[in-house]
Amino acid sequence: MTEKSIKQRIDQLKTGGIIDLHFDLPMDLYEKRDRENVLATEFLLELKAGKIGMVGAAIYVEDRYLPNAGLRVALDQVARLYAETEACPEFAICKSYRDIENALKKEKIGLLITMEGAEPLGKDLNLLRVFYELGLRSMGLTHARSNEAGHGGIFASSGSSQEGLTGFGRDLVRECETLGVIVDLAHINPAGFNDILSVATKPPIVSHTNARHYYDIERNISDDQIKMIGERRGVIGINSVLVSSKEEETTLDRYVDHIEHIANLIGIDGVGIGFDFFEFIYSQWPESAKKELAAKLTAPHFIPDLRDHSGIPNLIRKLIERGFNDQQIGKVLRGNWLRIFREWL
Numbered sequence: 372m373t374e375k376s377i378k379q380r381i382d383q384l385k386t387g388g389i390i391d392l393h394f395d396l397p398m399d400l401y402e403k404r405d406r407e408n409v410l411a412t413e414f415l416l417e418l419k420a421g422k423i424g425m426v427g428a429a430i431y432v433e434d435r436y437l438p439n440a441g442l443r444v445a446l447d448q449v450a451r452l453y454a455e456t457e458a459c460p461e462f463a464i465c466k467s468y469r470d471i472e473n474a475l476k477k478e479k480i481g482l483l484i485t486m487e488g489a490e491p492l493g494k495d496l497n498l499l500r501v502f503y504e505l506g507l508r509s510m511g512l513t514h515a516r517s518n519e520a521g522h523g524g525i526f527a528s529s530g531s532s533q534e535g536l537t538g539f540g541r542d543l544v545r546e547c548e549t550l551g552v553i554v555d556l557a558h559i560n561p562a563g564f565n566d567i568l569s570v571a572t573k574p575p576i577v578s579h580t581n582a583r584h585y586y587d588i589e590r591n592i593s594d595d596q597i598k599m600i601g602e603r604r605g606v607i608g609i610n611s612v613l614v615s616s617k618e619e620e621t622t623l624d625r626y627v628d629h630i631e632h633i634a635n636l637i638g639i640d641g642v643g644i645g646f647d648f649f650e651f652i653y654s655q656w657p658e659s660a661k662k663e664l665a666a667k668l669t670a671p672h673f674i675p676d677l678r679d680h681s682g683i684p685n686l687i688r689k690l691i692e693r694g695f696n697d698q699q700i701g702k703v704l705r706g707n708w709l710r711i712f713r714e715w716l
C-alpha cells in the first residue's frame with residue numbers, strides 16, 4: 372500500500388467522528404472554574420485534530436473533597452460543563468441517541484455526561500434521578516475506592532475486597548436500567564463485577580480498562596470477565612494509560628495488542644475506545660501528588676504517539692499496519708459504542 376493510499380484510508384476512517392467513552396474533563400473544568408472558555412482554548416484543537424465525535428465526560432470527585440463536598444463538587448462540575456458548552460458552539464451535550472446522531476452529523480463534539488464513582492449520590496437513590504435530569508447517561512459505581520455502592524478493584528493482582536455490591540449498589544444498577552443510564556463496570560472489584568451482571572439485563576459496558584493478560588491488576592479485566600461481557604453483547608473500551616506496568620512496553624503496538632486480545636476472545640463487536648487521557652491533569656500536579664498517586668494506585672505511563680486526542684491518526688495508522696480492515700476499524704472507533712447508545716439511550 373502506498374503512503375498516499377494509507378493517508379486516504381486514515382482520513383476516510385476519521386470521517387464520522389471517533390468516540391472515546393472516558394475523559395476526565397469535568398474535574399479539570401471545575402479546577403479551572405475561575406477561567407472562561409477553557410474548552411475552546413485548551414481542548415478544542417486536539418479534539419478536532421483527532422476528529423473526536425463524542426467523549427464520555429466523567430464526573431469524578433477527588434478524595435480531598437470527600438465525603439462532605441462530594442455532591443456539591445459533582446454538581447459544580449456539571450455546571451461548568453454546561454457553561455463551557457454554551458460558550459463554545461462546537462460542543463453539544465447529548466442526552467439521547469438522536470442527540471448523538473445529530474452531533475455527529477453536524478460535526479460537533481458531543482459530550483455524554485458520565486459518572487465515575489457513585490460518591491456524589493451518597494446512599495440516596497433519588498439523587499440518581501436528579502443527575503439523570505441533568506444529563507447523566509452512564510454510571511460506573513466505583514473508582515478504586517469503596518463507597519456506599521461497592522468496592523473498587525485494586526492496582527495489584529490480588530487483594531481487592533471479597534465483598535460485592537451493597538444493597539444500595541444493586542438498587543442503583545436496577546434504577547440505572549430503568550432510567551436509561553448505561554451501567555459501566557470499569558474499576559469495580561471482581562466480586563462486584565459478578566454482582567452487577569447478576570442484576571443487569573441490558574448489554575453492559577466497561578468504558579475504560581485493559582486486559583489483565585497484559586497488565587495483571589484487579590482494576591483491569593480477566594479473560595473470563597471479557598467473555599462475560601461478550602456473552603451479553605457488551606462493549607469494552609481500551610484504556611491508554613494502563614496498557615503495561617513497564618514504561619518500555621507502553622507503546623501503540625501494545626495498545627493494539629489489547630484490542631486484538633479482546634477481539635480474539637469475543638469478536639471485534641466487543642471492542643471500543645476509552646482512552647482515559649490523563650497527562651493534561653497529571654502534568655499540572657506537584658511532585659508530591661504524583662508520588663502519592665504512585666503509592667496509592669500506580670505510576671501511569673503514557674503512550675508516546677498517543678498522549679492526547681491529537682494522536683488518534685497514529686492509532687488508525689497502526690490498526691491499518693496490523694491488518695485490521697476498514698469495517699473492523701470503524702467498529703472500534705465508533706460503531707460499537709453507537710450500537711450501545713442505540714440500545715440504551
Ligand SMILES: [Zn+2]
Nearest residue numbers: 487558579647
Ligand atoms: Zn478511571
